[in-house]
Amino acid sequence: MTMETGPIRDFTIDTPQSELDDLNDRLARTRFPEKETVEDWAQGIPLAYVEELVAYWRDDYDWRRCEAALNAHPNHLVEIDGVDIHFLHVRSPEADARPLILTHGWPGSVVEFLDCIGPLTDPVAHGGTAEDAFHLVIPSLPGYGFSGKPAETGWSVEKIAESWHALMTALGYDAWYAQGGDWGAMVTSAIGAQDKGGCKGIHVNMIVAAPPKAVMENPTEEEQQALARLALYRAKGAGYSKQQSTRPQTLGYALADSPSGQMAWIVEKFHDWSDCDEGEGAHPENVFSRDRLLDNVMLYWLNNAGASSGRLYWHSFGSPNLDPVEIPTGCSLFPHEIMRASRRWAETRFKNIVYFESVERGGHFAAMERPEAFVGEVRAAFRAMD
Template sequence: MAMLNVLKHRDVSRRSLLSGFAAAGITAVLLPRTSSAADVVGVASEEIQPFKVEVSEAALADLRRRLAETRWPDGETVVDRSQGVQPDRLKELVSYWQSSYDWRKAESRLNAFPQFLTNIDGLDIHFVHVRSRHENALPLIMTHGWPGSVFELLDVIGPLTDPTAHGGMADDAFHLVIPSIPGFGFSGKPPATGWNPQRIAAAWDVLMKRLGYDRYVSQGGDWGAIISDALGRQAPDGLLAIHVNRVERATTFPADAAQALKNGEPAPDSLSPDEKVVFDEARDFLNNGFGYAAIMSTRPETVGYGIADSPVGLAAWLYDKIADWVYTRGDPAQALGKDAILDNITLYWLTNTGPSSGRIYWENAMSGAKLTPVKVPVAVTVFPGEVYKPPKHWLSKAYPKLVYYNRVSKGGHFAAWEEPELFSQEIRDAFRSLRS
């Protein structure tokens, strides 16, 4: 269990935070404060409390010890990635993790941005909040996915909040709110069922209103896109539009193509040659790349035992999909760098959120939510390394108010992480028409 000293902040509900972090394997150090009603366990607080990451040396030493004592599996019986992460590649990463990687740099990078906790619907939500210096900046809530974290989005904070320093115009500035999804990072781990994308979306609206943003936009990829879609279906007052860089196949695939996919049949003749490529890619993903989602949608706790106990097991579990989904297929270090990959994996390890993060798949599968059309204006950017790349005309039913659609030349599933400058420009372009 990770041993962490992660908090030094003021105006904190001691009992509720300590009990919450203790359940997550975290030791919290809180600054003195006067007593208040918020000290009573179970009393929800609407306070917004500063947050700082401080991992103990004991936790890092424990990680290095576990890495050194890894029992490795036998080598694969193939020469490609068809059986999963290749041992040679993972051993190289783990060797670097044990001997050279420096978590303190990642910690400093996180702490360079204002971070906060607030309690919403009974759960502590961690978020980064950076206000722009430019007048009339547009409030934007951005949500990461799995197997990612807030680390995915740190490189776009500068370009989006201060565009003039990054080749943009002051009129394109955003105030940024970047929360950690419940069960991820430093957000609380839901103690009971029900934290599905719809509930998270509602919590995000509460968060933005609590911060004083009565008008805002939402953005996401992976689960962030699903949460943004859910928010767009709820269409709370003040939500102007959403942007996604990952489109839901279930809501956009043509009916005859979906039936053929379900039946294991070839692409129907009604599809054009380009559309058949999209069909074949979807079929390949479902046949060869969907196992991670199948197990987390049905038995997340089972895999959780291994990834909670073994940092190498956790690394393999996360690295497998990072490697699958970056634009440089199979080589995430080329797209992201070893340190960036390990920043993300180490965050999962130190917070023991490998198991809890996977439960969002189960929650989504159990929710029974109706995927009705999104009610607000929608902008879509299709990156060439994304798993599913639908043509524009497939989106009309899911996004009847589609106001922006663009296909770019580089970048994968982790668009903001891989191509922060290109991604930032897409966000500026996508929301520009809403500023008038």
């Protein structure tokens, strides 16, 4: 399938003040539900914390700071198969840097990678060597962030993978690499499976593969823990995915109308999926700043992306792409990831694993939660592909 690609246009994020005023007005008029009847997060994000975040968002949060941080990098738009794709394109000062496309997931955004851009593009200035340099392409998924919203069905993981190939080709890269977590891992894996010739290797920090019979019948202790975590997720943590994969439009009305609702829908996952301590002490702000949490939420709120982001689940969650990947692959396992496949588990799909490492701390949003560890893993994985 050939993707129709338009010209690359420069883009500057410039939010009208009227939108920020409307947000503050809505936050001031938030109607909260009653307090949960438990003393933890078992029923969802607690009322007291939502009230704190809403008050901070309304009175102290500064979107212009985040807007400036994003605009400090070159932003662009390109139309691919009728949909505008927003992306950051940050070239390294090292001429021989490898082109690398980084893909976020839900409920993330390009904000996840902000603290990694400097170390990945200019490693010499951040404790690395020139050989570790990358030219970065960081797109917003279709229906997410500042990308356009598909008006027709068909924008599956596979189509996005083909679009990223078209994007890298349009940028003049004939040999490049890909990295991703969450949906980004699925898109990146699909790029590897499609193997159109441009992508020379991939790295994922979430391994999407079916557990083999040997794992199910005789799991190691590590695999037992991974299977137990996956079972807990399916039993108590996957309600969002059922809603978004079946009725994203209905959910979208609430998320489009209520900033506090959109924020709670997202921030709950930054608690559940991050390595932010256990039990009563677990809190997303143990590992994320309040500002950065809200920066990420703003990319959903300002772009009214509640329904459009959920539609990716409608397209691809029920039947995930598990096609085999033959190109060089690196895998990094962060301990609080939803899916922590062992190497023999991963090898059922990824046939050419050249790097496989467990990281001491971190979770699902690795680039945002543990940027230094994430950068180290990316460098090590692609170094193994020399």
